[in-house]
Amino acid sequence: MADKRTTVDDIVAELRSGMTIGIGGWGSRRKPMALIRALCRSDLRDLTLVAYGGPDVGLLCATGKVKKVVCAFVTLDSIALDPHWRAARQEGRVDVMELDEGMFFQGLQAAAWRVPFLPTRAGLGSDVLTVNPDLRLVRSPYGADSPYVDDPSDAHVELVAMPALRLDAAVVHTNRADTAGNGQILGPDPFFDPLFLGAAERRFLTTERIVENGRLTDEGPLSAVVIHRMLTDGVAETPGGAHFTANPPDYGRDESFQKEYAGSAGDPAGWGAFSLRYIDVTEDEYQARVAQRRSS
Amino acid sequence: MTPLRPNGQPCTRAESCVIACADTWRGAGEIMASPFGTIPSLGARLAKSTFAPDLVLTDGEAALMVGAPPITTGPADVVREAAMPYRSVFDVVWSGRRHIMMMASQIDRSGNQNISAIGDHRHPDVQLIGVRGAPGNSVNHPTSYWVPDHSVRSFVEHVDVVSGVGYARAAAAGAGATRFHDVRRVVSNLGVFDFDTPDRSMRVRSYHPGVSVDEIVRATSFTLSIPDDVQETRAPTAAELQLLRTVLDPGSLRDRDVKR
Numbered sequence: 055m056a057d058k059r060t061t062v063d064d065i066v067a068e069l070r071s072g073m074t075i076g077i078g079g080w081g082s083r084r085k086p087m088a089l090i091r092a093l094c095r096s097d098l099r100d101l102t103l104v105a106y107g108g109p110d111v112g113l114l115c116a117t118g119k120v121k122k123v124v125c126a127f128v129t130l131d132s133i134a135l136d137p138h139w140r141a142a143r144q145e146g147r148v149d150v151m152e153l154d155e156g157m158f159f160q161g162l163q164a165a166a167w168r169v170p171f172l173p174t175r176a177g178l179g180s181d182v183l184t185v186n187p188d189l190r191l192v193r194s195p196y197g198a199d200s201p202y203v204d205d206p207s208d209a210h211v212e213l214v215a216m217p218a219l220r221l222d223a224a225v226v227h228t229n230r231a232d233t234a235g236n237g238q239i240l241g242p243d244p245f246f247d248p249l250f251l252g253a254a255e256r257r258f259l260t261t262e263r264i265v266e267n268g269r270l271t272d273e274g275p276l277s278a279v280v281i282h283r284m285l286t287d288g289v290a291e292t293p294g295g296a297h298f299t300a301n302p303p304d305y306g307r308d309e310s311f312q313k314e315y316a317g318s319a320g321d322p323a324g325w326g327a328f329s330l331r332y333i334d335v336t337e338d339e340y341q342a343r344v345a346q347r348r349s350s
Numbered sequence: 351m352t353p354l355r356p357n358g359q360p361c362t363r364a365e366s367c368v369i370a371c372a373d374t375w376r377g378a379g380e381i382m383a384s385p386f387g388t389i390p391s392l393g394a395r396l397a398k399s400t401f402a403p404d405l406v407l408t409d410g411e412a413a414l415m416v417g418a419p420p421i422t423t424g425p426a427d428v429v430r431e432a433a434m435p436y437r438s439v440f441d442v443v444w445s446g447r448r449h450i451m452m453m454a455s456q457i458d459r460s461g462n463q464n465i466s467a468i469g470d471h472r473h474p475d476v477q478l479i480g481v482r483g484a485p486g487n488s489v490n491h492p493t494s495y496w497v498p499d500h501s502v503r504s505f506v507e508h509v510d511v512v513s514g515v516g517y518a519r520a521a522a523a524g525a526g527a528t529r530f531h532d533v534r535r536v537v538s539n540l541g542v543f544d545f546d547t548p549d550r551s552m553r554v555r556s557y558h559p560g561v562s563v564d565e566i567v568r569a570t571s572f573t574l575s576i577p578d579d580v581q582e583t584r585a586p587t588a589a590e591l592q593l594l595r596t597v598l599d600p601g602s603l604r605d606r607d608v609k610r
Contacts, residue, residue: 080436107480127480135479143467143477152466154485156440175444175530176486179515179523185471207525242412242425243435 055267058235060288062092062295062337065258068288069223071098072121076162076219076254077105078226078247079299081129082307084239085110086227086260088295091340093119094333104219106158106245108299109315112138115148116325117333122149124219126158130312131300137319151186153177159246161219166252171215178214190215224254227296228281229304230273231261231289237281238270241302244280251285259289262296262304294341311344359591363539364389364604366558367496368594369586370537372397374494375449380404381491382414382442384450388607390496390537392421393451395598396590408434421599443483446530449492452484454536456509459551459572461516461533463488463495464509471511484514489523492532498607500538505570517550539608540566542583547575556583 066089069075079085090110093101100121103111107128114120116138128139142148153161160172173192183189192215196203203209226247228237237259239247251257259281265272270279298308298315318328332340361369371393375383383394383405395418398405409415413430434442442448455478456464463484469475487493493514497504512519520527536543541557553575557563559582567574586594594604 125480127482129479135477140477143474146473152471152481154481155483156443156486159437159440174486175489175526176483178485178489178527179512179519179531180481180485180488181466181471181512182481182485185511205529207529211526211529212524213526242433245436 055234057233058283058286058289059233059264060258060290062089062260062290062292065089065225065288065290066092066096066098068256069093069098072100073222074102074104074220076221076224076250077103077110078224078245078250079108079110079296080106080243080245081127082108082131082299082312083243084227084241084245084296084301085299086225086295087297087299088292088337089225089227089258089260089290090114091333091337104221104250106155107136107139109136109312112136112315113333115139115142116319117329120148122151124151124153124158126153126155130316132307132309133312133316137316141319152182153186154180154182157182157214157216158219159249160216162246162249162253164216164218165220166249169218171217173213174216175213177216178212183214189217219253221250221254223256223258224250225258225260226250226281227292227301228259228261229301230263230265230270231259232265232267232270233289234267235259235283235286235289236267236270236279237261237286237289238274238279239281240274240278240304248281248285251281257286259286260292260295261289262291262293262301264289264291292337294344297341297344308344311347359586359588361559361586361591362605363558363560364608365586365591365594366583367537367539367608368392368396368604369590370542370556370558370583371451371496373584374451374535374537375402375405378402378405378449380406380447382406382408382448384408384448386450386452387496387498388421388603389498390451392594392599392604394418395421396594399593399598400590412436418598420597421603422601443486443490446491448487449494449534450487451494451496451537452487452514454495454497454504454514456504456506457495457497457536458506458509458516460518461514461536461545461550461552462509462512462519463514463516464511465513466511468510481511481513488514488533489520489527489531491530492534494533494535494537497536497538500540500566500569502569502571505538505572507572517545540569543574551575553577554580556581558583559585
């Protein structure tokens with residue numbers, strides 16, 4: 055069986071400028087931040103990000119890597135709105151495809167199921183349809199005479215045809231993974247991570263710890279292994295790799311660090327200092343500085 | 351501020367707001383109540399603890415919780431009854447077994463809500479959090495709104511970016527949008543509003559104790575429908591007030607959510 059172990063730098067080396075990249079997690083929860091930090095340090099640019107947005111989106115916008123973001127929100131959870139995202143939008147530095155959270159889910163699902171769209175009520179009547187003029191409606195082929203229509207208001211009803219959100223690559227962070235690329239999420243919510251992988255051409259896990267194939271049941275329940283190896287091409291071990299986002303049960307959100315991150319927005323000197331200390335450094339240096347910060 | 355009430359217990363403005371929020375879930379049955387913000391959260395907990403015991407509440411993370419613990423209870427300390435990861439939340443949303451109370455940076459006469467951006471969406475003056483689930487929520491299940499700072503800037507003639515869908519926009523979008531559309535209530539720090547009018551435009555349902563209808567009119571950018579017999583927001587019962595003050599919110603977080 056293939057050994058899919060790789061490194062964050064090798065994952066980044068597979069990515070290209072202009073790619074559409076899906077990022078797992080939700081808000082400031084279980085984001086593949088070690089990979090995001092490596093993207094910030096890379097030469098890549100003009101990326102389209104597809105995410106239930108958090109500091110992944112904020113950091114990549116702040117470092118000038120982003121052309122467009124497909125999202126329903128960008129939040130830090132304990133801070134309602136990522137200020138780096140706010141700044142990028144208000145200064146006109148990034149485009150946005152703003153979607154309803156459920157439309158976003160259906161877009162990933164359509165891509166994973168290899169259909170061009172999925173119908174939904176979500177979006178009807180809202181400005182999601184006006185700010186995204188490429189979105190189309192679809193009319194149900196089932197009329198009032200159809201045995202499949204039980205309510206007249208559903209006869210030939212018009213719904214949103216949510217297009218497939220196909221990804222060139224996807225990256226998600228798990229608590230554990232094995233050498234074959236199975237992923238285990240020990241926290242309370244897998245979010246949409248398996249779908250991001252299913253919607254993508256190239257699929258990568260970062261994880262707190264890699265164990266031998268067959269040993270994930272030593273780490274937690276089998277039902278927590280929600281990512282099977284048919285969904286993954288590579289897995290990189292990155293302890294603390296979701297910092298500063300929440301990654302229970304391994305660690306919670308580093309609220310103090312998040313405040314420092316948020317506080318560096320809209321202040322060139324503050325951002326310069328933050329960037330020098332936490333972005334223009336290797337992952338090992340980053341983790342050492344985080345440990346040092348925590349103990350001081 | 352504790353005005354003496356002829357029809358119940360003297361209470362603060364924040365407590366009137368909690369009662370008004372709680373009453374939006376009266377008679378809801380076994381559905382998910384999804385409150386955003388301290389006052390709506392207290393309202394949902396008060397409702398579940400008293401007149402709406404079958405309500406389903408999440409722990410704010412990925413589980414449904416037993417009972418209605420104090421507002422400061424963290425996910426680690428609640429008793430959980432079932433898993434509710436985000437992906438399952440959409441099953442609930444699209445099944446209709448939910449009544450959400452979201453916040454609104456702007457709300458208009460027709461019940462459109464904006465939490466996306468102020469100004470032109472392509473280049474916003476102020477970027478807000480994003481539409482989140484508002485478009486889908488508002489056309490799939492009952493939706494209410496909480497506006498803690500009622501003013502001419504929040505109650506506007508037309509919102510800048512329609513996130514949650516109001517009555518006129520739903521009607522224009524057709525049966526797909528109207529079948530389950532139900533913008534139920536708007537609760538602000540000044541009063542309670544609904545859309546029970548012939549043209550489904552916003553109506554004053556009640557004004558909170560200590561607030562005049564004139565004050566509400568002055569703080570609203572559009573013309574509100576005002577019934578001749580408009581009532582004061584109901585006062586809490588002694589039992590509700592005791593529950594709120596001693597069990598659900600002994601630290602008075604509710605007072606931080608309402609400026610006046």
